[in-house]
Amino acid sequence: MERRLNGAAHHHKLAIEAVGRTFAGVRGGTPTVALEPVTLRVEDHDFITILGPSGCGKSTLLRIVAGLDTPTAGRVLLDGTPVVAPGADRGMVFQSYTLFPWLTVHENICFGLREKNMPQNEQQRIAAHYIARVGLGGFEHHYPKMLSGGMQQRTAIARALANDPKILLLDEPFGALDNQTRALMQELLLGIWEAEKKTVLFVTHDIEEAIFMAGRVIVMSARPGRIKAEVAVDLPHPRHYTVKTTPEFSALKARLTEEIRSEALKVAAAA
């Protein structure tokens, strides 16, 4: 048993082992099962999207990986080490705008580096690199309130990447953006991933986004969440936005639409 777990730890970047989450009932009420035990292996350099209807527990799963929530069953291993608390090795980008309003773009990106007591010139170099990477040159000294939503999320991505995490977690990061900006942000993030080959776990409810970004799409069922299907996306890299109009893309979209639709119907019937 011990040997098998250790073996698994060496092979997988991230191992989610039968992780479940049940919320205690309010005043002795029946407990809510948000997440049924989920098992998922993520390899180095994977880009995995988790697709599911709202309230399916996909954000809960991501928060557990981040260490912001505690599972009631199972465990999460990152490079073989159990996750017990949030840490700099798992960078996170939230759906809400979470830049620190009192810091400029540059200072926001340096937040984690300062926490590590990295020398100033090193911080400058890394920040400059990621500011250029997300196309925010000239905005270094702007405060978040002076930026558009898309620019704020680009800064948030740069802030998470500057920390050089082992895995990047994104919780519907483009959910609050308009369609045009969202499409540009998808290309930007994909471009960064193609260049830097980070391991990425990306939560979304948008089918097109899930396919376009991913090497593998994990479809989750309606609450209580569990993994319903795993779909490999073999579209070639580098991916251009025109891939969205290819027959292969359409076939994947049709298949995932069907999977999600049946889950959405369950939610509607339960409501």
Place this chain on the structure above:
Amino acid sequence: MTPLKPVAPGRKAVLGIAFFVLFVAVWAAATLSGFVSRTFLADPVTMLREGWALFAQFGFAGDIAITVWRVVGGFVLAALCAVPLGIAMGAYKPIEAFFEPFVSFARYLPASAFIPLLILWAGIGEMQKLLVIFIGSFFQLVLMVAVAVGSTRRDLVEAAYTLGATSRGVVRRVLLPSASPAIAETLRLVLGWAWTYVIVAELIGASSGIGHMITDSQALLNTGQIIFGIIVIGVIGLISDFMFKWANQRLYPWSVA
């Protein structure tokens, strides 16, 4: 008029000044016409003349200085104790659970009702005045600062943790900067309240200060001097308020909408 529609800055200033003018005009009409007896209310002209006399003959500038000193002294003392405690309460829930019930109770104790006790304990010297201000400001400050720190956006705290921040880092680099504009605003508000306490403290057992001058003038039925004293307090309050607002805007450019 459309609800919530903003006013142009120039017009806003004109409207604001217009009410002052109207106020003084009604006052002047009521007093100069003899409709209200001078025994009860001095007219604006007498008030200004009495005010001038106060400065020229009675050393009123010294009274103002001592009152300002008492307010600032008591308030700074209260702030130095209350702000750290409030931050600790806002950040750490066990500390809040320990102090909050007592502080909530203590803030309803009227500062002015402590004056007889404080005279007994501290005499009628400066210490007693400072203590009145201190009691009046301290408990209010503690609670408001604790609320400001405690209402820090949770998602910002979580973001800091995922960036590798320690608990101490979260307090120092998220809770404090996030709450500091609200803390500054709290200080501004409570300083305004401190002004009302100092006058009460000076009405009883003082031999100097604006409040003392007002009690003296009451004995002489000099309503002009009383009104002048009240107006001086108002003007000083307004000036300190402006200074606080100006400083806050300079210190926290990121928070101003």
